[in-house]
Amino acid sequence: MEIHLGIDDTDSHDGMCTTYLASTIIDNVEGVFQLPELIRLNPNIPWKTRGNGALAIRGQVDNYRLFKKNVIKLVEELREPTSNTGVVFFKKDPREIKPLVRHSRRAIKTTLDIDTAVNLGHRYGEVYSYGNGRGVVGALASASHRFKDMTYELLAYRHKNRWGTPREVEEETIYRASQIYNPLIWDTVDWKHKKNVITPNSPCPVLYGVRGDFIEPIEKTHNLIEGESVAKTTVFKTNQGTDEHITPMEIGELTPMTSCKVDGVVVEPPRSIKGGHVIFTIKDDTGTVDCAAYEPTKKFRNKIRKLIVGDKVVVYGGVKPNPLTINIEKLSLQEKTPKTKFVNPTCPECNRNMESAGKNQGYRCRKCKTTEPDKKRITIKRELKEGYIEVPPIARRHLAKPLIRMELGYDRKNKTVGGR
Numbered sequence: 001m002e003i004h005l006g007i008d009d010t011d012s013h014d015g016m017c018t019t020y021l022a023s024t025i026i027d028n029v030e031g032v033f034q035l036p037e038l039i040r041l042n043p044n045i046p047w048k049t050r051g052n053g054a055l056a057i058r059g060q061v062d063n064y065r066l067f068k069k070n071v072i073k074l075v076e077e078l079r080e081p082t083s084n085t086g087v088v089f090f091k092k093d094p095r096e097i098k099p100l101v102r103h104s105r106r107a108i109k110t111t112l113d114i115d116t117a118v119n120l121g122h123r124y125g126e127v128y129s130y131g132n133g134r135g136v137v138g139a140l141a142s143a144s145h146r147f148k149d150m151t152y153e154l155l156a157y158r159h160k161n162r163w164g165t166p167r168e169v170e171e172e173t174i175y176r177a178s179q180i181y182n183p184l185i186w187d188t189v190d191w192k193h194k195k196n197v198i199t200p201n202s203p204c205p206v207l208y209g210v211r212g213d214f215i216e217p218i219e220k221t222h223n224l225i226e227g228e229s230v231a232k233t234t235v236f237k238t239n240q241g242t243d244e245h246i247t248p249m250e251i252g253e254l255t256p257m258t259s260c261k262v263d264g265v266v267v268e269p270p271r272s273i274k275g276g277h278v279i280f281t282i283k284d285d286t287g288t289v290d291c292a293a294y295e296p297t298k299k300f301r302n303k304i305r306k307l308i309v310g311d312k313v314v315v316y317g318g319v320k321p322n323p324l325t326i327n328i329e330k331l332s333l334q335e336k337t338p339k340t341k342f343v344n345p346t347c348p349e350c351n352r353n354m355e356s357a358g359k360n361q362g363y364r365c366r367k368c369k370t371t372e373p374d375k376k377r378i379t380i381k382r383e384l385k386e387g388y389i390e391v392p393p394i395a396r397r398h399l400a401k402p403l404i405r406m407e408l409g410y411d412r413k414n415k416t417v418g419g420r
């Protein structure tokens with residue numbers, strides 16, 4: 001019979017990773033399963049655990065009760081005791097049930113409360129909750145999630161005796177793989193900042209994760225990477241790199257803890273504030289809002305500093321309160337304002353710069369005796385080009401769509417490359 005399973009919030013800052021739990025279920029519990037799904041939820045929620053990712057497993061099992069029993073056994077064995085785990089089971093496809101699909105969409109874009117999620121879960125499926133039950137929100141959302149755009153991630157897991165110890169991976173092999181398979185894989189190496197971005201820093205069971213649009217180059221990349229021996233790998237379908245969290249909004253509609261795409265005009269130029277953050281202000285017909293390139297976005301801030309008043313931009317990012325600020329994920333410079341400055345006029349006869357003829361006396365050429373009343377406005381070349389700029393991979397949010405995907409037009413729904 002058909003089963004759909006959602007799991008969320010099994011990890012803590014001390015360890016575990018819900019992807020590992022999902023992978024363990026697929027490898028150990030009897031049944032025929034599809035690729036597990038890693039669904040990233042609203043990245044702006046302050047109480048999220050690390051990447052705010054929930055997992056879904058779909059497939060066929062012979063014995064539903066036994067399946068449930070075995071899953072719960074593994075969940076209770078592996079979950080971090082301090083986590084607020086939620087597990088939801090469905091016998092009917094929750095992606096066909098409207099209130100559940102709506103819940104899923106909202107869990108990616110806004111905030112939801114636990115009680116509503118628990119009630120919804122009980123109405124259509126079976127709910128198991130631990131701690132304060134916050135994980136039920138995500139478990140329900142992942143099980144009910146419909147892909148509009150989709151990417152893959154291969155996760156390589158460490159042997160258990162290595163969990164919590166420094167990761168041993170040959171950096172050069174990651175760089176080489178990135179050179180070969182980019183852009184079919186992406187966010188592997190941040191070349192500008194000379195950092196690999198596939199190995200996590202937490203004490204979780206993940207050695208590294210390779211992201212991309214197609215399974216084959218992802219697996220080939222994994223095969224090229226050398227380092228400590230890998231316990232196992234699992235490929236996940238994900239909504240990473242899809243911008244699914246983004247909603248087009250006007251400035252007057254911006255709400256904290258959502259993610260927006262806003263059209264505006266720069267009205268206050270970029271300024272640096274304490275901590276190395278760079279802030280500028282934009283305006284539309286409904287209001288003004290600050291936009292921030294925070295310190296961890298590193299060299300991205302240099303580009304942001306080149307914006308000037310009058311530039312027309314589209315800003316993508318998460319909305320933060322007090323004061324209302326957009327945490328920039330990427331920005332499109334739609335129309336740049338000509339940058340000008342005033343200089344002394346040049347002589348029409350000899351082409352030399354004229355000199356001031358005295359206070360309020362205008363300008364004159366000493367040689368030809370020509371005069372001009374005012375300074376001349378000239379246009380200076382802008383260093384910033386029209387088009388998109390984005391935060392570097394080291395600062396990218398899981399859900400944010402990298403420009404490489406936008407440029408190559410990978411918005412395809414069901415990719416079947418590599419025979420899957």
Ligand SMILES: [Zn+2]
Binds near residue numbers: 347348349366370
């Ligand atoms: Zn002259």
